[in-house]
């Protein structure tokens with residue numbers, strides 16, 4: 001079967017996997033505990049160190065569940081407990097778990113081939129996805145570079161910016177997260193703790209500036225847009241900045257929404273000073289924040305945009321998509337003509353940016369199915385409409401007595417900031433698990449981060465609102 005004959009979506013009428021929580025025993029049960037015991041002593045020890053630190057902070061051990069199966073918006077652990085998934089694989093399960101179209105496409109591609117030969121002999125699946133992603137970019141002529149993770153895509157963007165501008169400087173933002181490979185790690189503004197142990201390996205050309213936030217729901221707080229943009233302007237005017245790297249909404253940093261006009265302001269500064277605008281849409285993109293590309297929706301066509309997380313529908317793949325003129329730098333880097341010696345030494349040319357599994361046919365095929373599902377079942381619009389309504393319902397329910405400072409976000413990317421810091425945020429994460437809801441925390445551990453599948457059933461959203469409001473009233477610091 002050719003890719004043009006991909007099976008039609010079966011899931012338009014809704015998939016199984018829209019069940020409320022059902023707990024057979026307090027999680028984690030005996031099976032989860034037994035399997036976790038096996039992980040201890042063989043997993044890299046930082047997970048154990050983190051668990052111990054959290055136990056110290058909370059005054060109890062928040063032992064994890066072990067996930068066995070998943071369907072739609074439901075996760076099942078080894079003990080047969082059924083949860084509703086408001087984490088959705090760190091926001092990646094855009095079309096839910098086990099989406100029938102993604103799964104059937106995966107099965108079909110398994111029959112065809114698991115391997116291609118990357119940049120030497122591509123597969124039809126890779127060609128199909130490359131075309132598709134180039135068309136996703138709002139300007140004609142875009143080009144695509146594949147990777148396996150979000151970190152890879154940012155790495156590709158950083159390299160592209162250097163080739164295209166010949167300027168090593170990168171402007172990044174406090175609170176930002178772009179992945180932990182040594183390229184992107186240098187631009188991780190979330191906390192110095194991430195960078196410090198590896199500092200000798202990181203580029204020293206990154207400068208961090210404050211990421212401005214819109215006012216809280218009660219109108220208090222928020223940063224001046226003019227002040228934030230003036231700082232970016234001053235930094236870019238130095239002529240040393242090759243790329244301004246920005247998340248259109250801070251994800252891991254605590255779902256921080258910038259004031260209206262921030263992205264458009266960055267676009268104007270970059271155009272004027274010759275820096276490239278790099279939109280990290282690894283979290284916000286593909287419908288998660290209620291837009292296919294949040295930067296474009298916010299008035300800024302970036303020079304480079306990075307996608308990952310949900311792109312492959314569960315199979316790892318990422319992409320750095322760039323304006324044609326910018327990506328030309330991979331043919332002719334700015335200010336770096338190929339010398340006669342290089343030409344003599346490498347007359348056949350080298351693949352200077354690739355990896356064995358980049359553009360793997362399995363991931364390319366499922367990415368096409370994932371995009372078809374998002375577009376065919378109008379999930380971008382659903383994320384915007386239902387996500388915003390969900391946020392408003394949460395905000396209304398999490399009023400007085402709940403010690404919630406703010407409820408914010410775009411689409412199905414929502415943060416609930418609580419009083420009491422990480423102790424209370426992580427405490428609520430634990431309480432919610434005990435009620436059958438899987439959530440994560442962001443920011444400084446004080447923001448419950450909600451990123452459910454974009455097709456989550458309305459009844460599950462309503463159930464969550466009720467439960468979180470009840471728990472927030474109960475939990476002391």
Ligand SMILES: Cc1ncc(COP(=O)(O)O)c(C=O)c1O
Nearest residue numbers: 149150151177178179251282283
């Ligand atoms: C905005 C953003 N950029 C980059 C990354 C890194 O992606 P990955 O974990 O796939 O390397 C993440 C991961 O959470 C992210 O949220």
